[in-house]
Amino acid sequence: GAGVSQSPRYKVTKRGQDVALRCDPISGHVSLYWYRQALGQGPEFLTYFNYEAQQDKSGLPNDRFSAERPEGSISTLTIQRTEQRDSAMYRCASSPGRRESDTQYFGPGTRLTVL
Amino acid sequence: LAKTTQPISMDSYEGQEVNITCSHNNIATNDYITWYQQFPSQGPRFIIQGYKTKVTNEVASLFIPADRKSSTLSLPRVSLSDTAVYYCLVGVLYSGSARQLTFGSGTQLTVLP
Numbered sequence: 001g002a003g004v005s006q007s008p009r010y011k012v013t014k015r016g017q018d019v020a021l022r023c024d025p026i027s028g029h030v031s032l033y034w035y036r037q038a039l040g041q042g043p044e045f046l047t048y049f050n051y052e053a054q055q056d057k058s059g060l061p062n063d064r065f066s067a068e069r070p071e072g073s074i075s076t077l078t079i080q081r082t083e084q085r086d087s088a089m090y091r092c093a094s095s096p097g098r099r100e101s102d103t104q105y106f107g108p109g110t111r112l113t114v115l
Numbered sequence: 116l117a118k119t120t121q122p123i124s125m126d127s128y129e130g131q132e133v134n135i136t137c138s139h140n141n142i143a144t145n146d147y148i149t150w151y152q153q154f155p156s157q158g159p160r161f162i163i164q165g166y167k168t169k170v171t172n173e174v175a176s177l178f179i180p181a182d183r184k185s186s187t188l189s190l191p192r193v194s195l196s197d198t199a200v201y202y203c204l205v206g207v208l209y210s211g212s213a214r215q216l217t218f219g220s221g222t223q224l225t226v227l228p
Contacts, residue, residue, distance in 0.1 A: 004158075033216075042202050042218035043159065058215055091158055100206065100216055101147035106158025 002026070004107035006092050012113045013082055021077045021110045025094030032075050033093040033104060034067055043091055049075060050098050082114045119205060119219040126225050133190045135222045137203030140184050143214040146206035148179060148186045153200045153221075162201075163188065190224075198226045 005024045013019050025032050031050050035043035045059040051072040060066070064082075069075040079086055089111050093104035119139045127133045139148070147166050151159035163170060165177040165186070176189040190197060203219040 035218075042221045044218070045216040048216075056215070058213065093158070101149065101164065103149070103161045103164065104159075106160070109158060 004092055004094050004105055006090075006107040006110050008110060009108060010111045010113075012115065014115050015084060016081055018078065018080045019082055019112065021079075021090050021092075021112070023075045023077070023092030023094075023107060025073065025075070025092070026096075026105055029094035029096050029105075030098050031095045031100070031102065031104075032069055033095075034075070034077050035091045035093065037089045037091055037109070039089075046077070048100065079112075082112075084114050087112055087114045119203060119207060119217050121201075121203065121219040121222045123220070124223040124225065126227060127193055128227050129194055130192050133193050133197075133224060133226075135188045135190075135201050135224065136185055137188075137205075137219045138185045139203065139205045139207065139217075139219075141208045142183050143206035143208050146214070148177070148183070149204040150175070150177065150186075150188045151202045151204060151218075153202065159202060159218075193224070193226045195226050195228060198224060200224070 007022045033048040034046040037043045047057040047067050049069040052069050064080045067077045089109045091109045093106045095102040095104045121137045149164040150162045153159045163175045163177045167179050170177045178187040200221045200223050202221050206214045207217040208214050
């Protein structure tokens with residue numbers, strides 16, 4: 001079956017613009033996670049959902065970052081008024097269960113570059 | 116947020132056993148310890164998971180001491196295709212009882228012929 005997909009794969013934007021990153025999880029997966037990964041570093045947790053409910057958003061850096069998963073499937077991570085420091089690889093993962101310890105299946109990521 | 120630390124890099128030769136340790140002093144009580152493998156330009160891929168003592172699957176073993184403040188991933192008889200970055204993932208306590216999923220700093224394993 002299809003894995004986790006993310007779009008766009010690459011996004012270049014100018015400072016101050018808003019961007020929306022999309023994640024399409026594996027069909028039927030309950031949980032969905034967003035991470036940010038800088039070059040040469042491990043993924044940094046941003047937020048996660050069980051179905052449509054946002055369970056933990058403690059990793060979102062500030063109020064310019066938000067995420068939603070309105071129907072419990074596709075999720076969108078939105079960054080408002082982008083800044084150069086937002087440049088990174090944004091990764092989405094999904095897992096079949098509700099527990100955060102369940103195996104996560106990662107998508108290919110969206111490379112965001114803010115000029 | 117307390118760090119989850121790993122050696123930056125390790126080199127090994129084909130056929131050898133490799134052990135990579137992750138230190139997680141502030142691991143949450145009920146959290147599992149999970150290890151992932153990441154190749155360049157790809158997302159992390161699950162290797163193994165455990166809660167305590169020892170877990171073994173077809174590709175690796177995971178050793179967890181009683182205090183759970185560290186864990187060791189063991190890769191038997193590595194091959195060139197095992198060259199990758201390896202991460203541990205745990206729930207880390209901070210600010211009292213709050214916890215957050217935290218990846219380790221990652222270990223670049225290079226397998227030499």
